[in-house]
Amino acid sequence: MANILITGGNGQLGQCLASFQALYPEHDYTITDVDDLNICNGDEIIEFTKEGKFDYLINCAAYTAVDKAEHEQVAAKKINADAVKNIGVAAKLNNFKVIHISTDYVFDGRAFKPYSEDAVTIPESFYGQSKLLGEKFLLEEQPDSMVIRTAWLYSEFGNNFVKTMLKLGQEREELKIVADQIGSPTYAKDLAEVVLEVITKIEKDSFPFEPGIYHYSNEGVCSWYDFTINIHELAGIDCNISPIESKEYPTAAPRPHYSVLGKNKIKENYKINIPYWRTSLEKCLKVLVAKQ
Numbered sequence: 001m002a003n004i005l006i007t008g009g010n011g012q013l014g015q016c017l018a019s020f021q022a023l024y025p026e027h028d029y030t031i032t033d034v035d036d037l038n039i040c041n042g043d044e045i046i047e048f049t050k051e052g053k054f055d056y057l058i059n060c061a062a063y064t065a066v067d068k069a070e071h072e073q074v075a076a077k078k079i080n081a082d083a084v085k086n087i088g089v090a091a092k093l094n095n096f097k098v099i100h101i102s103t104d105y106v107f108d109g110r111a112f113k114p115y116s117e118d119a120v121t122i123p124e125s126f127y128g129q130s131k132l133l134g135e136k137f138l139l140e141e142q143p144d145s146m147v148i149r150t151a152w153l154y155s156e157f158g159n160n161f162v163k164t165m166l167k168l169g170q171e172r173e174e175l176k177i178v179a180d181q182i183g184s185p186t187y188a189k190d191l192a193e194v195v196l197e198v199i200t201k202i203e204k205d206s207f208p209f210e211p212g213i214y215h216y217s218n219e220g221v222c223s224w225y226d227f228t229i230n231i232h233e234l235a236g237i238d239c240n241i242s243p244i245e246s247k248e249y250p251t252a253a254p255r256p257h258y259s260v261l262g263k264n265k266i267k268e269n270y271k272i273n274i275p276y277w278r279t280s281l282e283k284c285l286k287v288l289v290a291k292q
């Protein structure tokens with residue numbers, strides 16, 4: 001039904017998307033990572049997408065090392081901003097739609113209620129700044145694109161907080177975890193499925209492609225401390241966890257204290273049902289614990 005190109009396919013979200021091919025067999029998928037298609041090379045993207053005649057490009061490629069980005073600013077900007085501009089240029093030229101993934105770190109975290117899709121963006125880390133620039137570049141080059149901001153991604157693939165806490169919980173008797181940063185943990189498989197659900201709804205002509213900024217995370221909120229307690233409880237790990245403040249766990253890049261995303265636009269435009277974070281965590285942990 002749709003010819004879909006995925007960039008950054010070896011990453012966490014890319015692998016989640018790949019795992020849904022059988023569930024959405026009506027589409028054709030071309031899954032690439034940096035060795036097949038380097039998004040930093042504008043000519044390569046134009047050539048690749050000209051030949052492939054794609055309907056959609058889902059961009060999962062990114063520089064995601066949040067702390068390292070503070071001192072590797074050139075590399076982070078190149079991948080998170082300049083390369084996204086390349087994608088926008090190619091999209092306009094070769095006539096495909098882009099669904100680009102961005103982050104809650106575009107916000108400063110000083111809010112007390114969920115950030116709406118049009119809330120003022122004030123990124124505090126360089127990673128957040130580079131991702132925000134990528135959003136702007138894409139929408140300037142090809143306004144007929146979708147940006148989906150997400151948060152606190154985890155899954156059975158790649159490196160993520162859930163896998164780290166499972167490992168540390170088994171190795172250590174005690175852990176100290178930050179309790180004053182609040183967000184919404186998001187199962188990357190839920191996000192991957194929503195992206196494919198949106199494309200499928202558009203292709204079936206029941207819904208229009210409505211460009212612009214969207215937010216997607218799982219429902220509900222918690223702190224990293226609450227999240228860890230739940231990870232260990234669901235995995236049957238006995239570890240003593242103490243809550244600490246962010247200032248007791250300094251990081252190179254500042255983290256938003258409150259980065260809850262309001263998701264009204266995606267829910268209303270595409271009639272999406274979003275699972276509660278603990279329900280999805282339970283699903284992911286079943287897979288992870290079975291693998292151990």
Ligand SMILES: NC(=O)c1ccc[n+]([C@@H]2O[C@H](COP(=O)([O-])OP(=O)(O)OC[C@H]3O[C@@H](n4cnc5c(N)ncnc54)[C@H](OP(=O)(O)O)[C@@H]3O)[C@@H](O)[C@H]2O)c1
Nearest residue numbers: 008010011012013034038039061062064103150151152153
């Ligand atoms: N992880 C989170 O908690 C989180 C939260 C909010 C938003 N997001 C956003 O969600 C998206 C997906 O995140 P993720 O966790 O799946 O990231 P990830 O696991 O780090 O995957 C990113 C992928 O992009 C590839 N890549 C890097 N440079 C590339 C290039 N020049 N050309 C093509 N591919 C390239 C990476 O390859 P290498 O590994 O070889 O570099 C990697 O396979 C990103 O846009 C991220 O900013 C993530």
